[in-house]
Amino acid sequence: MPATTIVWFRHDLRLDDNPALAAAAARGAVVPVYIWAPDEEAPWEPGAAARWWLHGSLGKLAAALAKAGAPLVIRRGGSLATLREIAAAVGATHVTWNRRYEPAVVQRDTAIKQALAADGLTVESFNGGLLYEPAHVATKEGKPYQVFTPFWRALLARDEPAAPVAAPRKLVPPPKQAAGLDVADLGLLPTIPWAGTMQKTWSPGEAGARKRLDAFLERPLTNYGTDRDRPDHAGTSGLSAHLHCGEISPRRVWHAVRDAVGGKPAAKLAGSPEVYLRELGWREFAGHLLFHFPHTAAAPLRADYAKFPWAHDPVGLRAWQRGRTGFPIVDAGMRQLWATGWMHNRVRMIVASFLVKDLRVSWLEGARWFWDTLVDADLAANTLGWQWAAGCGADAAPYFRIFNPTTQGEKFDPDGTYVRTWVPELAKLPAGDIHQPAAAAASVLSKAGVSLGRDYPEPIVDHAAARKRALEALKAVSKGK
DNA sequence: TTTTGAGTTGTTCGA
């Protein structure tokens, strides 16, 4: 009997460097499948922005697969039951996929693997989403890393990540096709058309991912080290959402960066190229942490923080979400997030610090908001980022590290360009005042057409006082165990 | 087992 392999697509919506697809194509007929089963990922089912992205990405994947010869079968419903149905319909002999590493998904996939094997199917899974298998990275004691720098050094000491595999040229469909839905039937698009700016900002899909990588590498990489910190410049790669959906593989990016700087081994790189690869290292570290500490999506890694007295402040939380805190850099970031589904990394740190330290609202509230609004929402990265900001994660950073939103704005958006883009009511303020409108002279404000409290809110907290309160609360936590 | 060096991203105060 000729082999027919179901390739179950998940966070690997690409043909390039897709080990599961390559293995299937090399063996015989291929049945590409995507199953929409959000409830299996509860409470972290994809948020609104991620669904919008997914809609576009699936459309592009379906077109590319059809062109290659094997149309994508799109379904909704329980993953196991659906795979079984399709396997029966097409007479599949094999099922294959690229692994995901979120704890709930690992558990589900393990059960599915056993069930399908019991049905008599041959099941194979591959690593297509991380540079290295998280279970294979460990300290000399065999334990998972909890500090980034030694983790990164350990990665650099290994063999380089495997070379990417090319997309299969041609796919052979099975003699009998399986029925499927149209992407539109999944209902991923918002019912209210709020995604206009996202449409203009992003190109979901494999081709869009590659274009963005090429554009990023076309510019000299030499300034990445400092440019990436400037929200007023397009200094970052902008690949996060593409990587999250697997429209491009981290190995492809890794090797493209190395090729762009002359093919030197990663361990020998210095300066900006190393700084960029290190960002892939952080993505890797996030996957590593969530895999080895599965409880951290919901609870702090540092157990003593479980008792932290978070404030119940729905009004403050709402002001933060809407970008109405009265701190321009915070509001600019939150509005950029709302409009584009993305926020510059430097600003993510600033708004996160503001929520958890100035407002003392739980990092989980922030994580949930980001989860719903980010096109690149990734459970591992989101968890690491928020726990880092809250000081309860994999980082021994001192608790007194509290960002001053005004200073940060002045430092990283010195001309106020970023604030002017996203907080247009402040656009006419001079650079010297734009990060601190409440301290500006009355004449400056009126000349800029800003009436505080009417056009733009007064600061909702006094940062100096909030900082003191946060320090006291944090001190109590570290002393009180 | 014990020891030692080190830890993404900061702020404020006082000289």
Add this chain to the structure above:
DNA sequence: GTCGAACAACTCAAA
């Protein structure tokens, strides 16, 4: 305006 020190103590990773 600039600079260095203080902000505290802990945990991790490796020797």
